[in-house]
Amino acid sequence: MAKPDHLQFFIDPGxxxxxxxxxxxxxxxxxxxxxxxxxxxxxxxxxxxxxVPVVCMHCEQPxxxxxxxxxxxxxxxxxxxxxxxKPRCIACGNCVLACPFGVPEVYEDRQIMMKxxxxxxxxxxxKKPMCATVCPSQALFFGTLExxxxxxxxxxxxxxxxxxxxxxTTRVHxxxxxxxxxxxxxxxxxxxxxxxxxxxxxRTSQPGTVADRAVEQDPFEEISL
Amino acid sequence: xxxVPVDDRQIIRRYGPHLSSMAxxxxxxxxxxxxxxxxxxxxxxxxxxxxxxVRDNQVxxxxxxxxxxFNRGMLCPKGIKRYLQGSHPDRLTTALRRDPADxxxxxAVPYEEGVRATAEALARIQQSHGPAAVGVLGGASLTTEKxxxxxxxxxxxxxxPFIDYNGxxxxxxxxxxxxxxxxxxxxxxxxxxxxxxEVIWVAGSNVAECSPITTNYLWQAREQGARLIMQDPRIxxxxxxxxxxxxxxxxxxxxxxxxxxxxxxxNGWVDExxxxxxxxxxxxxxxxxxDWTPARTAEVTGVPExxxxxxxxWWGQARSSFLFHARGIEHHSNGVxxxxxxxxxxxxxxRIGKPKCGYGTIVGQGxxxxxxxxxxxxxxxxxxRDIANPEHRRHIAGVWGIDEKDLPGPGVDAYELxxxxxxxEIRGLISICFNPxxxxxxSGFITRCLEKLDFYAAIDFFLNDTAWHADVVLPxxxxxxxxGTVTQVEGRVIKINKAVECPGEAREDWxxxxxxxxxxxxxxxxxxxxxxxxxxxxxxxxxxxVADYSGITYEKIERQMGVFWPCYSEDPETGQSVxxxxxxxxxxxxxxxxxxxxxxxxFYFPDGKARFNVAEYRPPVDDAGGDYPxxxxxxxxxxxxxxxxxxxxxxxxxxxxxxxxxEIHPRLAEKLGIRDGDWATVETRRASxxxxxxxxxxxxxxxxxxxxxxxxxxxxxxLTVAAQDPISKIPQYKVCxxxxxxxxxxxxxxxxxxxxx
Numbered sequence: 006m007a008k009p010d011h012l013q014f015f016i017d018p019g020x021x022x023x024x025x026x027x028x029x030x031x032x033x034x035x036x037x038x039x040x041x042x043x044x045x046x047x048x049x050x051x052x053x054x055x056x057v058p059v060v061c062m063h064c065e066q067p068x069x070x071x072x073x074x075x076x077x078x079x080x081x082x083x084x085x086x087x088x089x090x091k092p093r094c095i096a097c098g099n100c101v102l103a104c105p106f107g108v109p110e111v112y113e114d115r116q117i118m119m120k121x122x123x124x125x126x127x128x129x130x131x132k133k134p135m136c137a138t139v140c141p142s143q144a145l146f147f148g149t150l151e152x153x154x155x156x157x158x159x160x161x162x163x164x165x166x167x168x169x170x171x172x173x174t175t176r177v178h179x180x181x182x183x184x185x186x187x188x189x190x191x192x193x194x195x196x197x198x199x200x201x202x203x204x205x206x207x208r209t210s211q212p213g214t215v216a217d218r219a220v221e222q223d224p225f226e227e228i229s230l
Numbered sequence: 231x232x233x234v235p236v237d238d239r240q241i242i243r244r245y246g247p248h249l250s251s252m253a254x255x256x257x258x259x260x261x262x263x264x265x266x267x268x269x270x271x272x273x274x275x276x277x278x279x280x281x282x283x284v285r286d287n288q289v290x291x292x293x294x295x296x297x298x299x300f301n302r303g304m305l306c307p308k309g310i311k312r313y314l315q316g317s318h319p320d321r322l323t324t325a326l327r328r329d330p331a332d333x334x335x336x337x338a339v340p341y342e343e344g345v346r347a348t349a350e351a352l353a354r355i356q357q358s359h360g361p362a363a364v365g366v367l368g369g370a371s372l373t374t375e376k377x378x379x380x381x382x383x384x385x386x387x388x389x390x391p392f393i394d395y396n397g398x399x400x401x402x403x404x405x406x407x408x409x410x411x412x413x414x415x416x417x418x419x420x421x422x423x424x425x426x427x428e429v430i431w432v433a434g435s436n437v438a439e440c441s442p443i444t445t446n447y448l449w450q451a452r453e454q455g456a457r458l459i460m461q462d463p464r465i466x467x468x469x470x471x472x473x474x475x476x477x478x479x480x481x482x483x484x485x486x487x488x489x490x491x492x493x494x495x496x497n498g499w500v501d502e503x504x505x506x507x508x509x510x511x512x513x514x515x516x517x518x519x520x521d522w523t524p525a526r527t528a529e530v531t532g533v534p535e536x537x538x539x540x541x542x543x544w545w546g547q548a549r550s551s552f553l554f555h556a557r558g559i560e561h562h563s564n565g566v567x568x569x570x571x572x573x574x575x576x577x578x579x580x581r582i583g584k585p586k587c588g589y590g591t592i593v594g595q596g597x598x599x600x601x602x603x604x605x606x607x608x609x610x611x612x613x614x615r616d617i618a619n620p621e622h623r624r625h626i627a628g629v630w631g632i633d634e635k636d637l638p639g640p641g642v643d644a645y646e647l648x649x650x651x652x653x654x655e656i657r658g659l660i661s662i663c664f665n666p667x668x669x670x671x672x673s674g675f676i677t678r679c680l681e682k683l684d685f686y687a688a689i690d691f692f693l694n695d696t697a698w699h700a701d702v703v704l705p706x707x708x709x710x711x712x713x714g715t716v717t718q719v720e721g722r723v724i725k726i727n728k729a730v731e732c733p734g735e736a737r738e739d740w741x742x743x744x745x746x747x748x749x750x751x752x753x754x755x756x757x758x759x760x761x762x763x764x765x766x767x768x769x770x771x772x773x774x775x776v777a778d779y780s781g782i783t784y785e786k787i788e789r790q791m792g793v794f795w796p797c798y799s800e801d802p803e804t805g806q807s808v809x810x811x812x813x814x815x816x817x818x819x820x821x822x823x824x825x826x827x828x829x830x831x832x833f834y835f836p837d838g839k840a841r842f843n844v845a846e847y848r849p850p851v852d853d854a855g856g857d858y859p860x861x862x863x864x865x866x867x868x869x870x871x872x873x874x875x876x877x878x879x880x881x882x883x884x885x886x887x888x889x890x891x892x893e894i895h896p897r898l899a900e901k902l903g904i905r906d907g908d909w910a911t912v913e914t915r916r917a918s919x920x921x922x923x924x925x926x927x928x929x930x931x932x933x934x935x936x937x938x939x940x941x942x943x944x945x946x947x948x949l950t951v952a953a954q955d956p957i958s959k960i961p962q963y964k965v966c967x968x969x970x971x972x973x974x975x976x977x978x979x980x981x982x983x984x985x986x987x
Contacts, residue, residue, distance in 0.1 A: 019471060020445075020449050021467075022438035022439075022442060022445050022467040022468060023438070023467050023868075024306050024307060024438065024439070024442050024467075024868045025307050025868070025869070025886055026304075026305055026306050026307050026309075026310060026442070028307075028886075029307040029310040029311055029882055029883075029886075030305070030310050032252065032882065033291060033292070033310065035259045036259070038252060038256075038257050038258070038259055039251075039252045039257050050924075050926055051896065051906065051925060051926050051927065052926070052927050052928075053465075053470065053927075053928065054465060054466070054467045054470050054926075054928055055470060056467070133303075135294075138294045138296065138303045138304070139294060139303065139304055139305040139309075139310060140304060141301075141304045141305065141306050141442035141443045141445060141446060142438070142442065142445040142446050142449055143304070143446050143449065156450070156453065157453050158453060158454075159452075159453055160453070223927060224465070224475055224477055225477060225895065225927070225930055225931050227534060228477075228532065228930060228931050228932060230897060230898060230901055230931055230932065
C-alpha cells in the first residue's frame with residue numbers, strides 16, 4: 006500500500022517544547038526498533054529553550070538520492086524517500102554530506118545509512134507516523150491541508166526552501182506565521198544561517214506573539230546582582 | 231533499629247536502579263501482541279490514555295489510543311516508555327526481611343512469613359504503646375480503591391489516627407484554597423474550555439515538562455486568538471513565546487496577585503454584579519490590595535511595573551479567561567495564600583462557571599485528585615467527609631459497620647508524622663508507594679527518623695530508597711497488574727485496566743492490605759474479592775458527600791471514556807433515584823445544584839456564594855539573604871518522575887536526562903567564575919551538593935534551579951527547608967536561600983556512582 010496522497014506532514018517549531026516524545030516514540034517504530042530516526046536540536050540552549058525536531062523532509066528531488074553512487078536511496082511513488090537499501094548501500098556517507106537539511110546518518114555498526122521514512126509501516130496502512138501521533142504539543146502534525154488550515158488559522162504551511170542557488174520542494178511542510186507566508190520563492194535557509202551563524206535551523210515565531218523573547222531581548226536585564 | 235542493613239552500594243548492586251531497555255521480545259519486529267489493553271499512563275495527573283501491547287503475560291510495547299478524549303493519542307516520553315518497567319530485573323517478586331548478614335542486606339522469605347512478621351511486629355507495638363504508636367503513609371499514585379482501603383485499614387484495622395499521604399507534597403495548597411473559596415476542591419473546568427478563551431494565565435506551572443499534554447490546549451487556544459501570560463522565575467519551554475512573561479521572584483506570588491487586583495479595582499475592571507450577587511468578602515480583599523501599588527508590587531515581586539500593568543489590563547478587560555496554577559506557587563510556606571490570590575483574580579473577573587471561562591489546579595501525581603478524596607488524608611473520610619464532623623463520622627462508621635466512637639479522630643500531616651517518630655510517639659510505620667527519604671525536604675532529618683523506628687514495613691514493587699530501612703518489604707503491584715479507578719486533572723474518573731498478572735509472590739496492593747488485616751486477626755471489612763467490590767462500597771461511602779461518586783460505575787466510565795465527579799445516584803435536590811447521571815464536567819454553572827447550598831447558589835457553601843479571602847503576602851521562611859544571597863528553587867524535568875523510583879530504572883528516560891544539573895544565569899555564573907559544564911557546589915543552611923552547571927539565560931540571575939528526582943548525594947531535598955504552609959502543611963520546596971561556588975570536580979561519592987544512581 007502507499008501513503009494516502011492527501012495526508013501531509015507538518016512541523017511547527019513554534020510549538021516545540023523539547024520534550025523528546027518524538028524521539029522516544031520513533032524508537033518504537035517497527036522498521037528500526039530501538040533507534041530513533043528523528044533528532045531534536047536545541048538551537049542555542051545557553052540563550053533559549055527553543056528546540057526543533059528534525060525529520061526527513063522527503064524532497065521531491067532528493068539530493069541524497071542524486072549523489073548516491075550506489076543508487077541505494079529510493080523515492081516511492083507516493084513521495085516518501087526511503088532509508089538506503091541494505092544490499093546496495095556502501096555506507097560512503099555521500100548522502101550525509103549532501104543533504105541540506107542534515108538528516109541522513111550512517112550507522113557504522115550496521116554499515117548503512119538510515120533515516121526517517123515517515124513511519125512507512127504505519128502511514129502506508131492509513132495510520133499516522135508515531136512521532137506526530139504522540140507529539141504532546143502537536144509541533145508535529147499529520148493530516149490534511151484542510152485540517153491544518155482549520156486548526157492553525159494564524160500559521161501557514163511552507164514547503165519550498167532555498168539554499169543559495171538550490172531551491173528544494175519537500176513533502177514535509179514547515180508552519181510559519183501567516184503574514185510571512187506570501188513569499189512564493191520559499192524560505193531562504195542559508196540566508197537565515199548567515200544572519201544567525203550560531204543557529205542550525207531557521208528561526209520561526211509563534212503567530213501574534215513576541216517572537217523568541219528570550220533570545221531577542223533579555224527579560225531579566227533590570228535585575229541587578 | 232532501622233538503619234540501612236549494609237553498605238548502600240551493596241543494596242544498589244542487587245536491587246538497582248538497573249536500566250531496562252528495549253531488548254529481546256521488545257526489540258523484535260516480528261512478534262505480534264496477543265492483545266491491546268486500553269489503560270492509562272502510570273505517572274502524572276494528566277493520566278493520558280494509551281494501549282499496552284501484551285504477549286505471554288508481559289507488556290512488550292505500546293500503541294497510542296487516539297480515541298481517548300483528553301490526549302487523543304498524544305504522550306510525553308514517560309508515557310511512551312512506561313511499558314519498560316514491567317518484567318524489570320529490579321521488580322520485587324518475593325517478600326524480603328532485613329538481614330545484615332546477607333551480602334545485599336535483605337533475604338527473600340515466603341510471602342506469608344513477611345505478612346505474619348509484619349502483623350506480629352505491629353501488634354506488639356500497639357499492645358505496648360497503644361494503637362496510635364503505628365503510622366501509615368500512603369501514595370497518590372495508588373488507585374482510588376486502594377487509597378479507600380488504606381484509609382479504612384488504618385482507622386478500622388489498626389485504629390490509628392496517624393495516616394497521611396504523599397499528596398501532602400503536591401496538591402494540598404490548591405486544595406485548601408479551593409475549599410476556602412469554593413467549598414469544593416476540584417479543577418472547575420475540563421481543559422477543552424481553554425480553547426476559545428481570550429486570555430490564559432499560567433501561574434507557576436512548567437506545563438511543557440510537568441504536564442506536556444496541556445501544552446497542546448494552550449497552543450490551540452493561542453491559534454484561536456488567546457493571549458498567554460506566564461508567571462515563573464524561569465523561561466520554561468511554554469513561556470518562551472508567551473505574550474507576557476512575569477519573571478516573579480520565588481515566593482512573591484501573593485504580592486503579584488494583590489498588585490494586579492488593585493489595578494483591576496482602580497480601573498473598574500471587576501465584575502461588580504457577580505461580586506455583589508455571587509460572592510462575599512470582597513471589601514476586605516479590596517482593602518488589603520489597596521496598599522499594593524504597582525511600584526511596591528514591582529519592588530517586592532521583581533516583576534517590572536509595566537508588566538504588572540499589562541497583566542492587569544489584559545486579565546481585567548477580557549470577556550473570557552482561564553487561569554491555572556501548579557506547584558510553582560503552591561510549594562511555599564505561603565502556598566495557600568498564593569493560591570487564594572489567583573482565585574481572587576478569577577472571582578473578581580466573574581469569569582467562572584461558564585463555557586470558555588475557567589480555573590484549574592494541575593494535579594502532579596497520577597491520582598492526586600482521587601487519592602485525597604476518599605480517606606488516606608489525615609483529616610478526611612471518604613467522599614470528602616470531614617473526620618471531625620460527627621454527622622460525617624456516623625455515615626462512614628455506618629458503611630464500615632463499626633461504632634462511630636471507635637473511629638479515630640484527625641491525624642497529622644506526613645512531615646509531622648515524622649516529627650512524631652522523632653519524638654518516640656510513633657514507633658512502627660507501614661508505607662505504600664511513598665519514598666519520603668527522597669521526596670521530603672531536609673531529608674537528612676527523615677533518614678534519622680527512619681533509623682529510630684522499632685519496626686518499619688514497606689509495600690512496593692521496587693526497593694525504593696526509603697525501603698532500604700525496612701524490616702520487612704512486601705511485594706505489591708505495578709500499575710498494569712491491577713484494575714481500579716483514578717481521577718485525573720480535570721476531575722474525570724477513569725479506569726485502569728489490568729494487563730498482566732503479578733509476577734512471583736507479588737500481590738495486588740489491596741490483597742496485601744487484606745492479608746495483613748487477616749494476620750492481625752481483624753479481617754472484618756477486609757474480605758473484598760476484587761477492586762470492583764471495593765469500588766461498590768466506596769460508592770456507598772461517598773454518597774451524599776461533596777465528592778459524590780455514587781453514580782459512577784466501571785461500565786459508565788468505559789462507555790463515556792471517563793465520568794466527571796460529582797456524579798449522583800440520587801438527585802440531591804429531590805432525593806429521587808437517578809438512572810444515569812452523566813457527571814459534572816464544569817462546576818458552578820448558574821442554576822447548578824449541590825448538596826451544601828441546596829439550591830441557594832452554585833458554590834458549595836450554605837448560601838451558595840463563593841468566598842473572597844484576603845490573600846496575604848508573607849516573605850518565605852529561609853529567604854535569600856546574608857550569607858545565602860541566592861534563591862534556590864526546585865522542580866522537574868520531563869523524562870523523570872518524582873523521586874525516580876520508576877523512571878530512574880527506564881534506560882531511555884535516564885539517557886534523556888541522566889543526572890541533575892544546576893541551572894544558572896550567565897551573569898551570575900560569570901560573577902562566580904562558573905562555565906557551562908563546570909562542577910559547582912550549592913550550599914544552604916542545611917547541607918550542600920556538588921553538581922554540573924547548566925549556564926543558560928532562561929532563569930532569573932538571582933535564582934538557581936535544581937531538579938529533585940535523584941536520591942543520596944544527588945538529592946536536592948537534603949538542601950531544601952522543612953518550612954510548611956500553616957494551613958495546608960505543604961513544604962516550601964520552591965525557595966530557600968543558598969550560596970554557590972565553583973568546584974574543582976565531582977565529590978568522591980558521586981564520582982564512583984553510575985549516572986542513574
